[in-house]
Amino acid sequence: MADWTDCLNFGISIAKQASEVGVMATNENAVKLKSSPADLVTETDQRVEKILISAIRNRYPQHRFIGEESVAAGEHLELTDSPTWIIDPIDGTVNFVHRFPFVAISIAFTVNRQTQFGIVYSCVEDKLFYAQRGGGAFLNGEPLHASGQQGDITRVTSHMCYITHDIMSRDDVALSTMTSNIRRLLQFPVHGVRALGTAAVDMCQVATGGADAYYHIGMHCWDIAASAIIVQEAGGVVMDTDGSEFDMMSRRVIAASSAAVADRIAQVIQAFPCCRDDEDNCGCGATGVN
Numbered sequence: 181m182a183d184w185t186d187c188l189n190f191g192i193s194i195a196k197q198a199s200e201v202g203v204m205a206t207n208e209n210a211v212k213l214k215s216s217p218a219d220l221v222t223e224t225d226q227r228v229e230k231i232l233i234s235a236i237r238n239r240y241p242q243h244r245f246i247g248e249e250s251v252a253a254g255e256h257l258e259l260t261d262s263p264t265w266i267i268d269p270i271d272g273t274v275n276f277v278h279r280f281p282f283v284a285i286s287i288a289f290t291v292n293r294q295t296q297f298g299i300v301y302s303c304v305e306d307k308l309f310y311a312q313r314g315g316g317a318f319l320n321g322e323p324l325h326a327s328g329q330q331g332d333i334t335r336v337t338s339h340m341c342y343i344t345h346d347i348m349s350r351d352d353v354a355l356s357t358m359t360s361n362i363r364r365l366l367q368f369p370v371h372g373v374r375a376l377g378t379a380a381v382d383m384c385q386v387a388t389g390g391a392d393a394y395y396h397i398g399m400h401c402w403d404i405a406a407s408a409i410i411v412q413e414a415g416g417v418v419m420d421t422d423g424s425e426f427d428m429m430s431r432r433v434i435a436a437s438s439a440a441v442a443d444r445i446a447q448v449i450q451a452f453p454c455c456r457d458d459e460d461n462c463g464c465g466a467t468g469v470n
């Protein structure tokens with residue numbers, strides 16, 4: 181089996197460099213709207229993606245890329261069997277613009293469409309989450325372990341802490357489904373609900389054991405691919421919101437401390453129409469969700 185450790189180490193070093201010269205070096209206030217008032221892009225997002233892709237391309241000229249800002253600029257999104265880097269240059273752009281201190285660079289690497297490693301660098305916190313397939317998950321070099329929480333409602337100590345998401349869509353159907361899902365989740369024994377404003381770092385909280393579950397519908401592959409393998413390698417579970425196998429292109433994810441917790445969430449939440457990442461005009465009827 182091929183060993184992708186060199187690529188992992190290279191990805192870690194360029195994520196840190198791009199954070200230093202791009203994310204942390206910039207006070208950005210030139211903002212453009214994308215799909216909704218919560219979906220923003222700045223020149224720094226675009227610059228950081230260029231820094232990452234040109235460094236990787238220089239070192240690995242045969243590799244392919246799926247980058248959030250390249251796709252936004254019109255590049256076709258297609259995951260093939262070739263080695264592919266899936267990049268979110270700034271996860272948490274709204275935070276970045278407001279200087280709310282959670283922004284991350286998220287990088288996943290796939291071969292034969294299977295994720296080999298994931299890197300989430302939380303720039304302001306200087307926290308480096310990473311995991312390689314079969315090699316465990318780490319935070320700044322220390323092993324990560326999901327909580328193992330089973331969601332046993334008879335024990336106060338087993339009450340869960342959920343991480344949830346920002347509601348970024350302004351579409352009526354999506355909004356009412358998401359808010360009613362939060363009400364449904366609060367019927368479980370829940371100690372607290374949190375959201376940091378970056379899906380990648382939110383999901384990594386499940387890998388640390390600090391949160392027991394995260395779910396969302398409407399993210400893109402670059403938001404969740406890296407943190408999904410980090411959760412799995414920390415002993416957590418990722419699945420589709422309908423309970424089926426996790427598919428990074430489906431834009432639906434539950435990340436949880438155990439299969440029991442993930443299953444319970446899958447049973448209560450409702451989905452809303454949302455086109456797959458790898459399907460143009462899928463005809464699902466979604467409006468304003470992208």
Ligand SMILES: Nc1ncnc2c1ncn2[C@@H]1O[C@H](CO)[C@@H](O)[C@H]1OP(=O)(O)O
Pocket residue numbers: 215216218219220248268270271272273274346348349377378379380398399400403470
């Ligand atoms: N259409 C959208 N609008 C706003 N945020 C989105 C989004 N799709 C994904 N997100 C992600 O949702 C989280 C909170 O807004 C972030 O991780 C953000 O990623 P981004 O910052 O890379 O856009």
Ligand SMILES: [Mg+2]
Pocket residue numbers: 268270271272379402403
């Ligand atoms: Mg993102």
Ligand SMILES: [Mg+2]
Pocket residue numbers: 225248268269270271272273
């Ligand atoms: Mg982004």
